[in-house]
Amino acid sequence: xxxxxxxxxxKITKRGQNVTFRCDPISEHNRLYWYRQxxxxxxxxxxxxxxxxxxxxxxxxxxxxxxxxxxGSFSTLEIQxxxxxxxxxxxxxxxxxxxxxxxxxxxxxxxx
Amino acid sequence: xxxxxxxxxxxxxxxxxxxxxxxxxxxxINNLQWYRQNSGRGLVHLILIRSNEREKHSGRLRVTLDxxxxxSSLLITASRAADTASYFCATDGIAAGGSxxxxxxxxxSLIVHP
Numbered sequence: 001x002x003x004x005x006x007x008x009x010x011k012i013t014k015r016g017q018n019v020t021f022r023c024d025p026i027s028e029h030n031r032l033y034w035y036r037q038x039x040x041x042x043x044x045x046x047x048x049x050x051x052x053x054x055x056x057x058x059x060x061x062x063x064x065x066x067x068x069x070x071x072g073s074f075s076t077l078e079i080q081x082x083x084x085x086x087x088x089x090x091x092x093x094x095x096x097x098x099x100x101x102x103x104x105x106x107x108x109x110x111x112x
Numbered sequence: 113x114x115x116x117x118x119x120x121x122x123x124x125x126x127x128x129x130x131x132x133x134x135x136x137x138x139x140x141i142n143n144l145q146w147y148r149q150n151s152g153r154g155l156v157h158l159i160l161i162r163s164n165e166r167e168k169h170s171g172r173l174r175v176t177l178d179x180x181x182x183x184s185s186l187l188i189t190a191s192r193a194a195d196t197a198s199y200f201c202a203t204d205g206i207a208a209g210g211s212x213x214x215x216x217x218x219x220x221s222l223i224v225h226p
Contacts, residue, residue: 004154042219059213091154099160100157100160101147106153
């Protein structure tokens with residue numbers, strides 16, 4: 001257990017539905033990252049926050065993806081109008097003081 | 113796009129043997145990190161090496177960095193069955209809109225047979 005939690009761990013949804021994932025980072029970590037990982041690939045960067053500020057979002061996969069971190073603590077990632085191609089593991093990580101990332105266990109999304 | 117690329121893609125060894133995996137990258141970096149991922153789980157940070165360092169050790173792990181060749185290697189000595197996992201290198205060298213973002217390779221899948 002790295003101290004980063006994600007909820008839910010698994011999500012099955014029908015195509016066209018909206019889904020929201022939550023990430024709770026280690027409390028003293030200011031920076032939070034979101035990634036997507038598909039089978040046989042490494043994590044693919046999506047976006048990151050420094051406290052509540054979203055500093056990079058150009059890598060979000062489409063305008064159906066959005067993320068928030070309203071109070072600089074937990075963060076949410078929302079996917080609207082899900083497509084089958086969105087099926088993947090969604091990971092979040094928070095950044096430690098020595099630039100190491102602490103990953104959560106991930107949310108596995110299946111779009112049917 | 114993938115900044116780091118691990119080699120080999122898959123490695124199968126016997127317990128007690130050493131495992132070496134390599135990572136190549138394309139642009140200048142501030143640091144390079146190695147992570148382990150057990151099947152279906154999140155990633156675990158193993159070791160970080162900064163661009164001004166050439167070698168680091170942590171327990172049975174040894175990491176080298178050659179910035180002139182833009183490559184790194186991870187050596188696991190005296191491997192154990194519990195080392196079976198995927199190993200990823202990650203760099204921070206790609207700037208997007210002025211931000212340096214972490215970029216992971218596709219990983220090396222290591223199987224250690226008891």
